[in-house]
Amino acid sequence: MRLKNSILLIFLILVLIFFAVFNNRENISEDQIEKITLEYLESLKYHDIEMHNSIVGDNLKIDVEKDDPKYQTFYAKIIDCQLEDIDFSSKKSENDLLVVPITYILELSEDFIPIGTLEPGTNKITELFTFEKDADNNIRIVKREPFY
């Protein structure tokens, strides 16, 4: 009887371990998206490169040394960045990727020299953001489009 109980217990533990290992990943929630987006916009506003690079994929990371002209010309001129809307009604979810349109207000300093349609002061920008959940359940922004 004892042996039977022990076997049952081991069996249950194994099943629990199985589900813990293979099914511990949740979908990306709207709250998580909002939190990461706010952190991202805050990192732009305060020029917090460390924070920025910790929440974006390798392709979006800023290298102050390497990207110097781009950083000085554009990123360093951001004085405010406010979230206006996350259009969850248009979100698209695929496995570990989630794509959602985000509208934000980008305020560029008076000494920003206009490029394309971007100008000093308030610029309203709508972009499609792609979020990815990695193996450790960390969420990162891996793509922004269109950003030209």
Add this chain to the structure above:
Amino acid sequence: MKKSIVLGIMFTLLVGIFVFHTPNESNANEIFTHSESNLKKVIQKYFDMEKVQYTLEGDINTLNFDEVINPKDKELKDYLVKKNILMQNRRKANGNKIKIIDRKLTYNDIEYIDNNAIAKLNVTDVLQYSNLTDPTFISTNYEITLEKNKDNKYVITNIVSDDVIDLYIKGKVDIDEAIENDLKEIQKEKEINNSYSKDLANFGVSEDISTLSVNASLNRTNMYNYAQANWNKRPSNWGNFDGMGGDCTNFISQIIYAGGAPMDNTGSYQWYYYGYSDRAPSWTSVRFLYEYLIGNTGVGPQGYRASTNDMLYNMHRGDIIQIDFGSDGTYDHSTSIVNYQIGTLNNTTVAAHTNDVFNRPISDYPGTKRWIVLTGYMR
């Protein structure tokens, strides 16, 4: 005996769970195998289907991306079909038949994330429009996301590109509205073409430019040669503004400069580039370049907004056309004329950056346009 039966059942169950359990597709511990050649085949197939928008062979409304696009991605399929409708409306209205002379896909990177893959590639097309003598070059950068489905086949789940339609319309403007607005623009362009008169062409119609204070002509051949040599390049001495507003107006300023116009760093209107952080707004901004050209009366290039007559009879290589893709009053893009033919807007072709083109008909671009005649420059 009972014990061994219970043990046997449990063991079978346990093995069964491990063997037959189909793990979550996002399973962290699964090793995903990818086949680059299969992935490229799907991408190739997509571009083969997308050719319909050029060749006008087949009915765009029945274009079926089911083979290559994830069936769940209805929105992507809808967008692609509508983007094709937008392009075909223009090409049909202008009677352009297009032959693809060459299409080159160059893969820059393929990144694998679990059972997804992101392919970064450049597609360079060499096209022959039936109404043009010289070929057209279009270079577009793509980021295509694919997923391996249950049948182990790749399907496309997202397409990002620097194609002007994707840049200025996708996610910014309602595409149905863009199609509707553009039909009106096509009609307007048609009316301008219909107003062409041979008599006026022989007589020579142009704006009264006596009030403009130029004392030198632009070297239009140099402008053309510069555009041809650099349409898909980013010369290091002029910087590269891709990814922070776009490189289009920077390129147009370079062409004007190649035509001999001196930089202008004095007065209320200025136009110069000495470096990323030392340049006039007009060098890189769509709006400010327009305001500079029509407002400047001193040193530097000068111009005015073309009338309908100018558009039909009086444009030259190097003159500028700006485009408001959403027809919302904000001009988004600058292009430079490389070929012009009196009497029709359809045969005017342009060069531009982001996305990079050379000798592309302006009639190919959706949206409202403003044409700018460059009258010359003052030394």
